[in-house]
Amino acid sequence: MVSVDEKLEPIFQEVLRRNAGEQEFHQAVREVLESLGRVIAKHPRYLENALIERICEPERQIIFRVPWVDDQGQVQINRGFRVQFNSALGPYKGGIRFHPSVNVGIIKFLGFEQTFKNALTGMPIGGGKGGSDFNPRGRSDGEIMRFCQSFMTELHRHIGEYTDVPAGDIGVGGREIGYMFGQYKRLTNRYEAGVLTGKALFYGGSRARTEATGYGNTYFVQAMLATKGQSFDGKKVVVSGSGNVALYTIEKVQSFGGKVMAVSDSSGYIVDESGIDLALLKEIKEVRRGRMSDYLRAKGKGVYFVNADAGSIWDVPCDVAMPSATQNELTGKDARKLVANGVTAVGEGANMPSTPDAIRIFQEAGVLFAPGKAANAGGVATSALEMQQNASRDSWTFDQTEARLATIMRNIHDACAETADEYGAPGDYVLGANIAGFVRVAQAMDALGVI
Numbered sequence: 429m430v431s432v433d434e435k436l437e438p439i440f441q442e443v444l445r446r447n448a449g450e451q452e453f454h455q456a457v458r459e460v461l462e463s464l465g466r467v468i469a470k471h472p473r474y475l476e477n478a479l480i481e482r483i484c485e486p487e488r489q490i491i492f493r494v495p496w497v498d499d500q501g502q503v504q505i506n507r508g509f510r511v512q513f514n515s516a517l518g519p520y521k522g523g524i525r526f527h528p529s530v531n532v533g534i535i536k537f538l539g540f541e542q543t544f545k546n547a548l549t550g551m552p553i554g555g556g557k558g559g560s561d562f563n564p565r566g567r568s569d570g571e572i573m574r575f576c577q578s579f580m581t582e583l584h585r586h587i588g589e590y591t592d593v594p595a596g597d598i599g600v601g602g603r604e605i606g607y608m609f610g611q612y613k614r615l616t617n618r619y620e621a622g623v624l625t626g627k628a629l630f631y632g633g634s635r636a637r638t639e640a641t642g643y644g645n646t647y648f649v650q651a652m653l654a655t656k657g658q659s660f661d662g663k664k665v666v667v668s669g670s671g672n673v674a675l676y677t678i679e680k681v682q683s684f685g686g687k688v689m690a691v692s693d694s695s696g697y698i699v700d701e702s703g704i705d706l707a708l709l710k711e712i713k714e715v716r717r718g719r720m721s722d723y724l725r726a727k728g729k730g731v732y733f734v735n736a737d738a739g740s741i742w743d744v745p746c747d748v749a750m751p752s753a754t755q756n757e758l759t760g761k762d763a764r765k766l767v768a769n770g771v772t773a774v775g776e777g778a779n780m781p782s783t784p785d786a787i788r789i790f791q792e793a794g795v796l797f798a799p800g801k802a803a804n805a806g807g808v809a810t811s812a813l814e815m816q817q818n819a820s821r822d823s824w825t826f827d828q829t830e831a832r833l834a835t836i837m838r839n840i841h842d843a844c845a846e847t848a849d850e851y852g853a854p855g856d857y858v859l860g861a862n863i864a865g866f867v868r869v870a871q872a873m874d875a876l877g878v879i
């Protein structure tokens with residue numbers, strides 16, 4: 429069992445005390461602190477000036493009321509959040525999540541992770557995250573628009589292309605970004621394209637942004653497999669989730685010759701023995717905004733559906749697991765099952781989808797394990813490419829943008845692997861990602877003085 433170094437333990441205890449009840453935030457901080465023992469042993473100067481304490485404390489946290497009127501004329505109230513975690517490397521950058529589970533602890537864990545992830549991309553972006561406990565499921569287009577407008581009516585005073593640049597996350601895609609951008613433009617009377625990323629192509633978006641997180645995770649796992657002389661070709665793959673991360677993971681895995689056996693949403697999972705039919709899945713998820721059972725109805729033969737409360741997608745045997753739904757979706761029990769079924773690699777498309785137990789089980793079993801803050805960084809990296817295009821009033825081709833993404837993912841992979849080697853833990857991508865991300869943020873913070 430990994431533990432927090434005794435010099436760092438008081439810092440962790442203080443995080444627990446000051447952020448009581450925020451379990452996901454505790455989990456994210458603990459994982460990073462567990463990796464930092466080796467860094468402070470080598471570079472004790474990082475213990476000076478309360479640098480690590482400052483890294484664990486968001487620079488600013490904004491919580492606000494979001495009132496809106498539903499289709500029945502009833503006033504609804506939600507809570508909005510933006511946690512501006514760290515701006516040592518650039519403007520705060522990170523998505524907005526609309527999901528009923530959202531609370532300040534979840535946004536803080538996401539903002540904390542984002543800080544190191546963004547540093548790993550090598551792009552000039554700090555870390556932040558936002559969201560609301562608004563549940564978009566079953567809401568009409570008009571309701572979504574009014575909610576987004578109300579959310580932005582407050583948020584607009586805290587963001588800007590040099591201050592904080594939000595994007596999408598769970599429950600926030602192109603449609604929601606459009607409504608938020610429209611309201612920002614109206615309130616500020618500025619066409620400030622670089623204030624939000626994930627925009628549609630026809631008003632300042634970047635090619636390959638929608639695909640980037642899933643493609644990026646696939647590139648990362650490809651690089652990891654290559655270190656063992658392996659590839660995706662002929663491998664059985666299970667991808668949880670069915671948002672843009674999952675859909676474009678499936679697309680890339682299939683183009684690399686992998687066979688995707690199963691996919692899920694919050695209602696349950698489907699297994700398709702002949703390999704997931706991506707065109708059908710995209711139609712159901714991107715056009716109809718439908719459910720997994722629609723896939724079963726459309727395809728029938730060779731397909732089965734398991735209800736979310738009747739089983740876990742990780743029961744499906746595979747060589748590569750790519751959890752791309754949400755935090756803590758893959759438990760220790762799931763990891764044991766995957767290992768028993770012979771899994772050789774795991775690439776996290778979602779943020780913190782594996783529990784600490786699951787990570788330990790994978791690592792002890794010698795499974796190649798790519799943590800989300802490295803493996804899913806392709807989305808935010810391409811957001812930074814969108815910011816670059818906006819700043820230069822330019823628009824790149826798909827191939828040009830994807831080539832940049834592929835290079836960034838290769839660099840992140842190599843930085844994690846080399847850092848793990850340097851710190852005496854070859855093959856430990858968790859340690860490599862945490863240390864490489866931390867050092868970049870810490871160096872910048874050190875240079876900027878105590879702020």
Ligand code: GLU
Binds near residue numbers: 523809
């Ligand atoms: N929500 C995504 C993430 O977790 C993307 C953030 C962005 O593009 O700013 O990294």
